[in-house]
Amino acid sequence: MYTPQVREKMADKPKEKPSLFNFGAFATPNTCEPPAFTLNAKPATVSSFLSDIIPEKKSNALKLPAVRAVQPTFGLPWRNMEWTEEHKKNLMKTVSSYRPSCEMITGAQVLVLGPVGSGKSSFISSVQSVFHGRVVNRAMVGSISTSFTKKLQTFNIQVKKGEDSGLVMCDINGFGDGDITGLTLHDIVSVIKGHIPNGHKFSLEQPVTSETVGYVKTPSLAEKIHCVVFMVDASKIATYPKSLSATFRMLREQISNLGVHQVALLTHIDQICAATAADVSQVYTSSAIRDAMNKAGALLGMSTSYIVPVKNYSSELDLDLKKDILLLSAVDHILQYAELFFQDNKPKKKQMIL
Numbered sequence: 001m002y003t004p005q006v007r008e009k010m011a012d013k014p015k016e017k018p019s020l021f022n023f024g025a026f027a028t029p030n031t032c033e034p035p036a037f038t039l040n041a042k043p044a045t046v047s048s049f050l051s052d053i054i055p056e057k058k059s060n061a062l063k064l065p066a067v068r069a070v071q072p073t074f075g076l077p078w079r080n081m082e083w084t085e086e087h088k089k090n091l092m093k094t095v096s097s098y099r100p101s102c103e104m105i106t107g108a109q110v111l112v113l114g115p116v117g118s119g120k121s122s123f124i125s126s127v128q129s130v131f132h133g134r135v136v137n138r139a140m141v142g143s144i145s146t147s148f149t150k151k152l153q154t155f156n157i158q159v160k161k162g163e164d165s166g167l168v169m170c171d172i173n174g175f176g177d178g179d180i181t182g183l184t185l186h187d188i189v190s191v192i193k194g195h196i197p198n199g200h201k202f203s204l205e206q207p208v209t210s211e212t213v214g215y216v217k218t219p220s221l222a223e224k225i226h227c228v229v230f231m232v233d234a235s236k237i238a239t240y241p242k243s244l245s246a247t248f249r250m251l252r253e254q255i256s257n258l259g260v261h262q263v264a265l266l267t268h269i270d271q272i273c274a275a276t277a278a279d280v281s282q283v284y285t286s287s288a289i290r291d292a293m294n295k296a297g298a299l300l301g302m303s304t305s306y307i308v309p310v311k312n313y314s315s316e317l318d319l320d321l322k323k324d325i326l327l328l329s330a331v332d333h334i335l336q337y338a339e340l341f342f343q344d345n346k347p348k349k350k351q352m353i354l
């Protein structure tokens with residue numbers, strides 16, 4: 001049934017200290033619950049999603065109270081986390097030894113989705129930085145292209161030089177203006193189903209069809225997306241347009257229908273809490289961040305137990321233990337939900353015919 005690694009991991013589970021992060025992992029996720037909203041009659045396009053959602057338009061903005069830059073902190077942390085070198089080592093070990101429990105699959109494919117500027121590329125780059133042992137800035141971060149090109153790119157996270165982890169992150173790069181550059185819901189669903197080849201350039205004029213060059217007609221389990229990660233910028237939560245919430249919920253319904261679990265990351269936390277900007281280990285005592293987590297949950301239609309905050313390496317030159325721990329915890333969180341997909345979709349063993 002399980003690979004030796006997974007069996008070993010499962011056997012190890014109870015030995016883990018209970019004080020570590022509890023994301024409610026392996027609890028029954030609510031991702032397949034029927035959504036508490038009715039689908040719009042026009043499901044064809046996800047206008048402006050993944051395009052440049054400009055948060056300044058106040059009239060259109062979500063009516064959420066503004067997040068204050070500096071807020072008093074709670075005395076007690078609202079989530080537990082060990083900020084030690086030892087915990088970082090353990091997390092690195094867990095992440096680098098992870099392999100999907102479906103034997104023929106070498107890596108969990110995780111699609112990162114969110115508005116432009118939310119920190120998708122930075123997150124991928126930051127995770128790679130942790131394993132490289134130094135900050136690596138990928139050219140894709142903050143890249144602005146004047147063309148309206150959106151390209152599917154996959155990144156194998158390497159745990160050592162030349163050694164891939166069991167995690168592949170997929171990013172759809174691109175930068176454009178307003179509604180024209182949004183991907184269609186059909187395109188996103190095609191990516192998740194595994195029909196779209198790496199490097200595919202999306203075009204609104206030419207939506208993906210079975211005639212698209214490189215189109216994968218019958219994707220294998222390995223070619224599908226196994227988990228979706230939504231990115232939300234904490235500093236923009238109060239000003240994201242109202243339509244974003246409907247877009248997220250529509251996407252979540254479609255993705256849940258495909259049996260793919262979803263989690264979310266809250267980025268730019270340093271911009272909403274000065275104490276956390278100065279010391280990331282303050283993250284779980286910050287009321288501003290807790291407040292933003294609740295708002296992100298409302299925006300996504302998702303329980304906050306699926307959401308974790310991260311501080312991406314943006315302008316830093318050096319790694320920081322606490323930022324590394326937060327990033328690795330996020331990866332661990334993602335992998336647990338990706339693994340649920342494998343548990344749900346394990347090929348049934350053929351019955352022996354005697």
Ligand SMILES: Nc1nc2c(ncn2[C@@H]2O[C@H](COP(=O)(O)OP(=O)(O)O)[C@@H](O)[C@H]2O)c(=O)[nH]1
Binds near residue numbers: 120
């Ligand atoms: N302060 C801060 N800046 C961030 C964070 N994450 C990303 N950024 C910056 O936000 C900008 C957009 O990030 P990028 O990764 O390109 O976003 P993407 O469009 O979603 O891929 C870049 O200038 C990043 O350096 C974060 O956690 N904190």
Ligand SMILES: [Mg+2]
Binds near residue numbers: 120141142171
């Ligand atoms: Mg990007």
